[in-house]
Amino acid sequence: MHPGGGMNSSERLEEQPSPLDKGKSRAQEPTERTPLLAETSRTTSYIGDEPVLPASSRSLWSKLTSVFLISLSICIFLFVLLALLAWSYAAQASKLSPDDIINDDLTFKGPTRVDVLNVTSGRGVWINVEGWIGLDAGAAIGVQSDPDDGFFHDMWKAVGRWSVRTLDRVTVDLTTMRIITDGDSQTLLATVEIAPLEVPLTVDPPEDLSWLTRISIPLLIRPTTNTSAILHFLRDSWRDGTFSVRADVGQAAIRGGALRRRTWRSQFHGRLSNIKTSLRLKIPPIPGLPHPGKHLPLPAVSELVTLQTFSVSSEANNLTLTAQATIIDPFPSSVKFTSPPLPYIISLPSDASHLSPPLHVASVITAPFTLTHPNITLHISGHVLPLPSTSFPILSNFLTRYLSGTPNPIIITSPFIPNITVTTDFPAPNPRPHLLRNVTIRDMKIRPVGTTFVASGIVYARVVLPKGVNVGVDVYRVLPDVLIFDGEVPDNTEPWIGDAPPSPPLPNPLPERAFGHIRPDDWLPSISVPSKPEEGEGTAYEVTAKVVDVPLEVLPGRQKAFGDFVSKVSLVLSYTPA
Structure with a gap:
């Protein structure tokens, strides 16, 4: 017996069959060769031999392999099909x-x-x-x-x-x-x-x-x-x-x-x-305007906007503005539009060439509005801006045109949309306003001085501002330019507004029965007091100024009318009791 537990051939002993004993026999004593566990049968196995699977196991593995390969093929087919579909749709989309x-x-x-x-x-x-x-x-x-x-x-x-x-x-x-x-x-x-x-x-x-x-x-x-x-x-x-x-x-x-x-x-x-x-x-047809598309010019802004009311009032060292205007609605009725308050600056051109910067005269704002057919109503409010002293010629020209019934060009800009300007006309009042009314010379005296005549008296006039202009006016100087008539002023005589001083021309033709012209060389001090306005008038004032020894100019071709007037005065004086 070697320590490794192996046996060599010389020591291998053949097993001898044990004799059969009838009846009970004594159990054999265990030896070193006796197995530890009893076995009913014993097979000999050798290292390197493959296990032999049962037939049922081999059939299961074959089925699983077939299912896997078929599923993989289907997935690959579906993937290729989806890829082809995606490619076909992508090709369609790329076109x-x-x-x-x-x-x-x-x-x-x-x-x-x-x-x-x-x-x-x-x-x-x-x-x-x-x-x-x-x-x-x-x-x-x-x-x-x-x-x-x-x-x-x-x-x-x-x-x-x-x-x-x-x-x-x-x-x-x-x-x-x-x-x-x-x-x-x-x-x-x-x-x-x-x-x-x-x-x-x-x-x-x-x-x-x-x-x-x-x-x-x-x-x-x-x-x-x-x-x-x-x-x-x-x-x-x-x-x-x-x-x-x-x-x-x-x-x-x-x-x-x-x-x-x-x-x-x-x-x-x-x-x-x-x-x-x-x-x-x-462009759809817009009511109130020519039909677009007929080679017609674009309507001006003044044709789109109508100023219905306009008012200027004096309030605490400031001039406030209120107005109501309508503008043609260019949108179809299906469009709904709501606007916030919109601010604007109103300016006057400095000159006709527009080379100089415009004069900003007012700041206004429109109240929120919505689209209404056929016209949109705008409610406007604001105030007059502080004006420099150099603006007098521009304002004078504006007022002269306004009072003479002539529209004035204005420029509209918005601080929220800079560099965008709209040029339009500020409409004149219709009918044309009569600013000076009932101009007369009271207590008039005419006397000869050398070869000429001079006149003295009190110039009286009623200043009536246009309707809606409710401002305080202090007339402290006047320059009367008066035509003298023999009798009442004809009703068909239109008020005459000449050019600015110092040399306005005489009206042409001369009114009937007018024979004299009085015009001082300089402005005259005057006094103005408020007067109760009549219906349809704005603020009214009574203005008086004294005229002392102003030369009386006989109008060309009216010497006979002047002579008749002097004769009447002389006749009246001859019958006046001493």
Whole structure:
């Protein structure tokens, strides 16, 4: 027995069969060769032999392998099929042009309402546009239903329609849009910033517009500061009867799903670059204006706005302005518009050439208004701005034209939209106001001085301001320019307003029975006191001034009338008791 427990051949002993004993025998004593566990049978195994599996196990493994291979093949087939479908849809989508989508597949109805949200100085105007929108994605990628399609083509389209319905909507984020004239000049008119918006998708929409979805879009509009370009565009559009513009967008990022929800749909995204589309909008007929599109000139602003009432009042060292005007509503009745208070600056041109800066005379603001047909009513209030001493010639010219019944040019600007000016006419009162009334010389005395005659007396006049002008007036100097009549002034004599001093011409022709002309060489001190105005008049004042020894000029060709007047005076004096 070796320590390793092995036996060599010399020591291997053959087992001898034990004799059979009948009856009970004593159990054999265990030896070193006796097994520890009793065995009923014993097999000999050798290292390196493979185990032999039962037939049932081999059948199960074969089935599992077949199922795995078949499933893998189906998955690969479906993956390839889906990849081919996706490639086919992507190929269809890659052929789309922005013009086709906008003109053929995208439907927008409106705007149904436009609200001005905010007007920021130098930044533009925030507005909110409401309307109805929808995109026929089925027609865009060519998966709309067609009864003439074959089975496989119809199945291909059915998968596409299912995909569109599952995607449901997309989110579109546009870069700044440039609105330019659609022509050779391509002049920039405005830039528009559009907030990201949702566009719902549909396939096989009905014939009506019931499939559209209501949408609300905030916009920031920055008009160009080139006023002449805008006016030129408006004139051309009115002449042609259509607004023709082009909208340019640098890039549009498109993402699947809703705007404020991130889901698996958001994994689908794409971009459209260098988007250019032409837009043509027919100008509808506007009541009260010539029909657009007949090569007629653009109506002036004065034809659109009518000043109904105008009032100037004195309040605490300030002149307040109130007015009510109407403007023709150019929008269709379906458009709803709400405006915030809008401030304006009213200016007078310094000269006809407009080379000098205009004179700012008033600051006004319009109350919020909504669109009403056929005219919009504007309620305006404001005040007169402090005026420099150098503004007297400009104001004098304005008042002279106003009192003579002649419209005055004015310039309208808004601090929120700088560099945009509107030139229009401030209407004159109709009928023409009679500022000076009942001008007479009381206690008049005419006496000869050498070869001439001089007149003395008290000049009396009633100053009546136009209706709505309720301001305090202090007439402290007058320069009477008076025609003397033999008898009552004829009723058909129109009031004469000559040029400014110092040398106004005589009226031509001369009124009947007028024979003399009195005009002092200098201004005369005067006194003015308030007078009760009559119905339809503004503030009224009585003005008096003393005339002392002012030369009496006999009008040309009226010497006989003057002689008759002197004869009457002499005759009256001859019968006057001493």
